[in-house]
Amino acid sequence: MAAGAKTFRDNLALLLRARFPVLYVESYEEARVLAEIVSVASDQSLMRTVRPVYVWSATRGFVGPQGAxxxxxTDPRQAVEWVMRQESAGVFVMLDLHAYLGDDRRPADPHLVRLLRDVVTALQAGAIGRVLILIAPLLRIPGELEKDVTLVDFPLPAEEEIRAVLDGMIVSNSEGRIRIEVDSVGRERLAKAALxxxxxxxxxxFARAMVDDGVLADED
Structure with missing residues (x-):
């Protein structure tokens, strides 16, 4: 089941308000996705009630908004069970769960699949707004969960985001050994080339272009 084609922020805010229980974002850009989730969950213009964001990884388990x-x-089964026990609104993001959901060579963990089906029921039935969001570089959804998990498209960065990164790199290298010989038109061209x-x-x-000959120029 896939969500519609609005911006990611608009889509996410709508799905959070509508209390869709489990969302799946396929992206290699964990940091960008997480930043957007935190921004939306804390934006009172988008959310009636702002929600804390908890982030799970296989190495640290769940970490709260204050870093605790x-x-x-750390065990994914215990992590999902912990989500079901929560009695206050929240957004619960899991980063590495796809590694436990099977692939062409091995099946998914059946206990975990059952827990995820249980969490769908628990989050839908509860009186508070809770959502589980899976972020993964690969799309791995067991057949048993296909009708319960909502896919949310996360686009690659726009030209403005790439230009901001390029401008930041130019500023940070302008006093160093890298010669910057690119004007605003050249910066625009470089940003477009990176789309x-x-x-x-x-x-x-951009870093490779800078260190290749020690110069960032219009012809790079």
């Missing part, structure tokens, strides 16, 4: 780790949540890349890929491309 939640004990005994279709992630921010990390664009950053690496």
């Amino acid at each position: 780790a939640v004990p005994k949540t 279709g890349l992630t921010l990390n890929e664009a950053t690496n491309a």
Whole structure:
């Protein structure tokens, strides 16, 4: 089941307000997605009630908005069970769960799949706004969950975002050994050339252009 084609912020705010229980964002850009989720969840112009964001990884378990780790949540089963026990509104983001949801060579963890089906029921039935969001670079949704998980499209960075990264790199290198010989037209051309890349890929491309010959010029 896929959400409609609005902006990511608008789509996410709508799905949070409508209390869709489980969302899935396929993206390599964890940091960008997380930043948008936190921004939307805390924006009173979009949300009737702002919600704290908890983030889970396989290495740390759930970590709260203030950076405190939640004990005994590194195991994904325990993490999902913890989400179901929460009695206040919140957005619960899980980063690495796709690794436990199977692929062409191995099946998904059946206990975890059952827990995810249970969490759908629990979050829908509760009187408070809670949502579980999975962020993963790969789309892995077991067949049992296909009708319960809503896919949310997250676009690659726009030209303005790429230009901001480029401008920041130029400022940070302007006093160093890199010669900056690119004007505003050249910056626009470089930003357009990086469309279709992630921010990390664009950053690496600009960095390579700078260190290749020690100059960032219009012809790069």
